[in-house]
Amino acid sequence: MSRFKDTRSHILDVAEELFSEQGCDRVSVRDITKQARVNLAAINYHFGSKEDLIAAVFERRVVPVNEARIAALDAVERSAKKKSPKLEDILEAFIRPTIQCSFATAKGEKAFSKLFGRCLSEASPEIESLLKRQFEPLVERLDAALMKALPHLSRSEIFWCMKFTFGALHHWLLTKDRFLPGWLEEVDGEAQIQKLISFAAAGFRAA
Amino acid sequence: MSRFKDTRSHILDVAEELFSEQGCDRVSVRDITKQARVNLAAINYHFGSKEDLIAAVFERRVVPVNEARIAALDAVERSAKKKSPKLEDILEAFIRPTIQCSFATAKGEKAFSKLFGRCLSEASPEIESLLKRQFEPLVERLDAALMKALPHLSRSEIFWCMKFTFGALHHWLLTKDRFLPGWLEEVDGEAQIQKLISFAAAGFRAA
DNA sequence: GTCTATAACTAGATAGAC
DNA sequence: GTCTATCTAGTTATAGAC
Numbered sequence: 001m002s003r004f005k006d007t008r009s010h011i012l013d014v015a016e017e018l019f020s021e022q023g024c025d026r027v028s029v030r031d032i033t034k035q036a037r038v039n040l041a042a043i044n045y046h047f048g049s050k051e052d053l054i055a056a057v058f059e060r061r062v063v064p065v066n067e068a069r070i071a072a073l074d075a076v077e078r079s080a081k082k083k084s085p086k087l088e089d090i091l092e093a094f095i096r097p098t099i100q101c102s103f104a105t106a107k108g109e110k111a112f113s114k115l116f117g118r119c120l121s122e123a124s125p126e127i128e129s130l131l132k133r134q135f136e137p138l139v140e141r142l143d144a145a146l147m148k149a150l151p152h153l154s155r156s157e158i159f160w161c162m163k164f165t166f167g168a169l170h171h172w173l174l175t176k177d178r179f180l181p182g183w184l185e186e187v188d189g190e191a192q193i194q195k196l197i198s199f200a201a202a203g204f205r206a207a
Numbered sequence: 208m209s210r211f212k213d214t215r216s217h218i219l220d221v222a223e224e225l226f227s228e229q230g231c232d233r234v235s236v237r238d239i240t241k242q243a244r245v246n247l248a249a250i251n252y253h254f255g256s257k258e259d260l261i262a263a264v265f266e267r268r269v270v271p272v273n274e275a276r277i278a279a280l281d282a283v284e285r286s287a288k289k290k291s292p293k294l295e296d297i298l299e300a301f302i303r304p305t306i307q308c309s310f311a312t313a314k315g316e317k318a319f320s321k322l323f324g325r326c327l328s329e330a331s332p333e334i335e336s337l338l339k340r341q342f343e344p345l346v347e348r349l350d351a352a353l354m355k356a357l358p359h360l361s362r363s364e365i366f367w368c369m370k371f372t373f374g375a376l377h378h379w380l381l382t383k384d385r386f387l388p389g390w391l392e393e394v395d396g397e398a399q400i401q402k403l404i405s406f407a408a409a410g411f412r413a414a
Numbered sequence: 415g416t417c418t419a420t421a422a423c424t425a426g427a428t429a430g431a432c
Numbered sequence: 433g434t435c436t437a438t439c440t441a442g443t444t445a446t447a448g449a450c
Contacts (some may be wrong), residue, residue, distance in 0.1 A: 007415080023329070025232035029444060039417055044445055046415095121328040121381055124233070132386070156391055160399075164406050167378025168371035174328055175370070179339070184363055192367070195414070199371050202413030203406035214433080235425065246435055251427060253433095 008046045011036050013108050016057050020115040024054050024122055055130050058119060061101075061112040062134045068097040073141050084148045087204055091197045094142060095169055099196070102173055103189035117174030150204060157207045165200040172196065215253045218243050220315050223264050227322040231261050231329055262337050265326060268308075268319045269341045275304040280348050291355045294411055298404045301349060302376055306403070309380055310396035324381030357411060364414045372407040379403065 014036040018027040029050050033040045047053040072093035076085045102113030119131055139162070146158045153161075176187065221243040225234040236250045236257050243249075254260040279300035283292045309320030326338055346369070353365045360368075383394065 023232070025230070026331070028442080030442090039415095041417070041446075042415090050444065118328050120378070121325050122230070157402075159388065159391060160402050161406060163379060163382070164375035164403060167376070168374040171327070171374025171377060172370060181366070184366060195364075195367050196371060198413045199368060199410035202409035206405045206409030207402070236427090237425080246433090248428075248435070249433085257426065 007038055007042060011038060011043060011046060011053070012057055012060060015053055016061075016108055016115065017111045019054070019057060020111040020113075020118065023118065024124075024127075029053075051124070051126055054124075054127060057112075057115070058127065058130060059134075061109070061116070062119075062131070065097045065101060065116070066134055066138050069094055069138055070141055072096065073145055077145060084151070085145055087146070087149045088197055088201050090142065090145045090149055091165065091200050091204075092193070094138075094165070095196055095200075096193055098169060098173060099189060099193050102176060113173045113176075117170040117172070120170060146204070153204070153207055158204075161200075161204045161207055164203060168196060168200065214245055214249060218245060218250060218253060218260070219264055219267060222260055223268075223315055223322065224318045226261070226264060227318040227320075227325070230325065231334075236260075258331070258333055261331075261334060264319075264322070265334065265337060266341075268316070268323070269326075269338070272304045272308060272323070273341055273345050276301055276345055277348055279303065280352055284352060291358070292352055294353075294356045295404055295408050297349065297352045297356055298372065298407050298411075299400070301345075301372070302403055302407075303400055305376060305380060306396055306400050309383060320380045320383075324377045324379070327377060353411070357414075360411070360414055365411075368407075368411045368414055371410060375403060375407065 011032065015027070015032050018031055018035065029043050030040060032053075033042055036042075043050065043053055047056055073090065076089040076093050080086070080089075098113060098116055101109045101116075104110055119127070142162060143155070143158060146162070147153070147155065150158065172192070176192075218239065222234070222239045225238060225242065237247060239260075240247045240249055250257065250260055254263055280297065283296045283300050287293070287296075305320060305323055308316045308323075311317055326334070349369060350362070350365060353369070354360070354362065357365065379399070383399075
């Protein structure tokens with residue numbers, strides 16, 4: 001018996017926090033097991049390798065967030081019925097789940113949002129293919145919805161605007177508590193979601 | 208005497224390429240010296256430490272790019288004379304130097320653009336403070352110009368829009384040759400600059 | 415399942431010959 | 433300035449006792 005209800009998920013929690021603070025490469029297995037107060041061998045026992053632990057950390061959050069995004073897209077398309085869905089609603093389906101996550105009360109989700117922002121630049125080849133697998137169905141759905149909402153735009157125009165939006169969101173997640181000037185007022189999650197939606201929507205419409 | 212006109216800058220070139228491909232943490236000094244065909248000790252001799260080499264790699268490109276941005280801002284403000292400068296021109300002053308760099312014929316600059324995109328997520332504390340020092344004057348200038356161009360916006364609205372624009376640009380730099388679907392046509396530097404400018408400008412105007 | 419001990423390796427850094 | 437040889441400390445991973 002262990003001190004934790006579940007050693008495996010306790011390791012995931014600690015790893016997630018350390019990875020998101022310092023980046024996966026700068027955190028060693030020793031750092032994690034020490035902070036988690038579990039044995040050095042526990043990571044290899046439960047996950048096989050450090051690389052597999054990283055994959056598990058990503059997977060635990062990316063899967064439900066992307067599922068939430070797809071569910072939100074479903075809802076948007078369902079309520080639009082035969083009309084084309086509204087651009088802002090599509091963007092909200094994409095943006096809300098991550099920003100909401102970054103303001104979650106649960107420490108883990110909060111930490112993860114930074115990691116989410118980090119994920120596209122950190123990727124070792126193995127993690128990169130995991131992410132590709134996780135994001136591809138989402139991107140396809142977004143693509144289809146956006147083409148319906150903005151029928152005058154070409155597919156590649158939509159692609160580039162989507163890339164810009166991705167970038168804005170991920171950079172926001174990554175730096176939402178860094179590089180902030182002293183005079184800036186407290187950020188409010190709901191306001192941030194709306195700001196980013198209206199920024200991106202205007203960008204799409206200008207294309 | 209060495210085989211290169213300058214061992215120090217040859218190391219910089221090779222390090223830049225490897226760092227931008229794999230990230231600074233995943234590249235060892237052994238990787239660099241081997242690829243550069245110089246002695247293992249050369250990095251410590253010329254730069255002091257790996258960390259100092261990383262700083263030198265960043266500094267060599269960030270300094271002139273940010274100088275070019277500030278010079279472009281100067282030109283924009285000069286030609287606007289007493290009128291407020293045009294939003295698109297300000298954004299172009301910020302965006303063009305990096306995207307142009309990523310389409311440069313020189314291999315080094317090309318490689319670096321990816322590193323530029325990476326720089327905000329990679330940062331060890333030491334590199335982060337270097338970047339902060341390098342970006343702060345630029346951000347201040349941008350801030351001032353944007354407040355003139357968009358006097359109806361609050362400072363914090365400009366701040367968040369600027370963050371979104373930063374994100375879009377850096378993500379573009381980081382992934383301009385990754386995650387591209389098969390059907391996408393060849394990217395053209397000038398067109399990309401214009402796309403991003405119009406995307407961001409519309410976003411600012413919507414705020 | 416958990417532990418200690420350690421293997422096997424790689425990292426960054428340096429002393430000292432040339 | 434450049435080299436080899438080596439130090440020290442760190443890494444991931446594993447074997448085997450409990």
